[in-house]
Amino acid sequence: MTEIVPGLQGDIPSNSRKGIPYVDGKEKVVACAKHYVGDGGTTKGINANNTVTSKHELLSIHMPAYYNSIIKGVSTVMVSYSSWNGVKMHANRDLVTGFLKNTLRFRGFVISDMEGIDLMTSPSHANYTYSILAGVNAGIDMIMVPYNYTEFIDGLTMLVKNNFIPMTRIDDAVKRILRVKFTVGLFENPLADYSMAKYLGCQEHRELAREAVRKSLVLLKNGRLADEELIPLSRKASKILVAGTHADNIGNQCGGWTIQWQGQSGNITHGTTILAAIKNTVDPKTEVMFSENPDTGYIKSNNFSYAIVVVGEPPYAETDGDNLNLTIPDPGPSVITNVCGSVKCVVVLITGRPVVIQPYLAQIDALVAAWLPGTEGQGVADVLFGDYGFTGKLPRTWFKNVDQLPMNVGDLHYDPLFPFGYGLTTEPLKAN
Missing domain, CATH: 3.40.50.1700 (Glycoside hydrolase family 3 C-terminal domain)
Incomplete structure (x- = not known):
C-alpha cells in the first residue's frame, strides 16, 4: 500500500537520507501517511475507538506501513482520533515525538486530524487550553482547525508566552513545515498549476x-x-x-x-x-x-x-x-x-x-x-x-x-467463510 507514496510524490533519489520528505516537482503532490497509529485495530472496529494491544503488537502489526512510508520520503503524517490503551494518540508524546520523530527519524511534519485536539476531552472542546497544550507538546506540528482558528492562535500564544510550551517546540514545528514547503517549491510556485486540470477525469485515467x-x-x-x-x-x-x-x-x-x-x-x-x-x-x-x-x-x-x-x-x-x-x-x-x-x-x-x-x-x-x-x-x-x-x-x-470478530489468520479457532487470500480464478474467453 505504501507504493502510493512514490506515486504521489515521485521516486526518492537513491542518495536521499532516510526520513527526509521528497516531492519531485510541480506535477507531484505531498503525501500523508495516516492515521497514526493503530486506528485499524480499535475495539469492535468503531471509528476513533480505543486500540487495546501490547507494544509488540502495535509495532509489528500497525507500525510497518509508517516505517515504509518514511523510507519512501513521505512528507506528512496525520495523527489518529483513536487511543492506544486508553491514551489519546493526539496526546501521545511517546509515540509521536519519541518513536515517530526520534526513533524512526521522520523529518516531515505531523498534522492533527480535523478538530483532533478538541476530541481529546469529553465532551469535545471542554478544555481547549489543555487540548492545545497536550497536542502541541506531544509533537503535533500543524493543527487542523476548520472553524475558529483565532481561538487556537490566541490559546497557543498564551501558552508559549507563559512557558507552558517551549520555543524549542515551536521552532521544531516551524522547521518541519518549512522543510516540506521548500521541498514542494511553494515559495517559488505558490499557486496550483491549472494546466494539470485537463487531466482530471481524462480517458487515460479512466x-x-x-x-x-x-x-x-x-x-x-x-x-x-x-x-x-x-x-x-x-x-x-x-x-x-x-x-x-x-x-x-x-x-x-x-x-x-x-x-x-x-x-x-x-x-x-x-x-x-x-x-x-x-x-x-x-x-x-x-x-x-x-x-x-x-x-x-x-x-x-x-x-x-x-x-x-x-x-x-x-x-x-x-x-x-x-x-x-x-x-x-x-x-x-x-x-x-x-x-x-x-x-x-x-x-x-x-x-x-x-x-x-x-x-x-x-x-x-x-x-x-x-x-x-x-x-x-x-x-x-x-x-x-x-x-x-x-x-x-x-x-x-x-x-x-x-x-x-475479530478474526485473523493464525487465530486458534480460525473458521472463516472465505479465508484470507481466497479467490477463484477464471480464464478470459479471448486474449486482450
Whole structure:
C-alpha cells in the first residue's frame, strides 16, 4: 500500500537520507501517511475507538506501513482520533515525538486530524487550553482547525508566552513545515498549476481505473457444483434480469469521500454504472431488463436466462460507517432471496468491507466481491462476461458471522467463510 507514496510524490533519489520528505516537482503532490497509529485495530472496529494491544503488537502489526512510508520520503503524517490503551494518540508524546520523530527519524511534519485536539476531552472542546497544550507538546506540528482558528492562535500564544510550551517546540514545528514547503517549491510556485486540470477525469485515467476494477474483483463462488460454473456469463442469452439497489447507481459504486464527505447515492458524477456496462457488453439482440426490487411473480413470468443482482452498503465515511451487525441493508437481502430463489443468479456485492452473506450463500450460484469500483462499472462487466479473467484475492478474512470478530489468520479457532487470500480464478474467453 505504501507504493502510493512514490506515486504521489515521485521516486526518492537513491542518495536521499532516510526520513527526509521528497516531492519531485510541480506535477507531484505531498503525501500523508495516516492515521497514526493503530486506528485499524480499535475495539469492535468503531471509528476513533480505543486500540487495546501490547507494544509488540502495535509495532509489528500497525507500525510497518509508517516505517515504509518514511523510507519512501513521505512528507506528512496525520495523527489518529483513536487511543492506544486508553491514551489519546493526539496526546501521545511517546509515540509521536519519541518513536515517530526520534526513533524512526521522520523529518516531515505531523498534522492533527480535523478538530483532533478538541476530541481529546469529553465532551469535545471542554478544555481547549489543555487540548492545545497536550497536542502541541506531544509533537503535533500543524493543527487542523476548520472553524475558529483565532481561538487556537490566541490559546497557543498564551501558552508559549507563559512557558507552558517551549520555543524549542515551536521552532521544531516551524522547521518541519518549512522543510516540506521548500521541498514542494511553494515559495517559488505558490499557486496550483491549472494546466494539470485537463487531466482530471481524462480517458487515460479512466482506463487505468477500469483496469484496477478488473484486477480487484474477487470471485468467491462460481456454480453450486464444481461442474456448473456460471461465470463467464453468456452475452448471447435471450433475456437477462439486472436487479438491486446498486446496479444503476454511480454514488453507491463510489462510496464515501466522493464529491462530498459522506458520498451520496445517485448518479452524482460522470461514469458508467454496472447496468450500463452490462448493456454495453451483451449481444445487441439480448434483452436486458432492470428492476431494483423485483418480486418472484415478475421474475418467474419473464423466463430470464439468468440474473445479475447488485446490492451492498450505502455510501459512508468514518463514524457513519460504524456497524456492529455488518448486514446488507434492506431491500438487499430480499432481492437476493427473490431473484436467486427463482433463476440462476450472480450476486455482485458493492461494499467497503466483508459483510454477512452466509445466510444466502446456498441460493447464490456465483458471488463476486466488487468492493467500491468507483465510476468505472465497465470493469465489472469486463470480467463477468469473460473479456478478462478473475484474478483478485481477498485482502482480509471473510467471516461467517460477526460473533467471530475479530478474526485473523493464525487465530486458534480460525473458521472463516472465505479465508484470507481466497479467490477463484477464471480464464478470459479471448486474449486482450
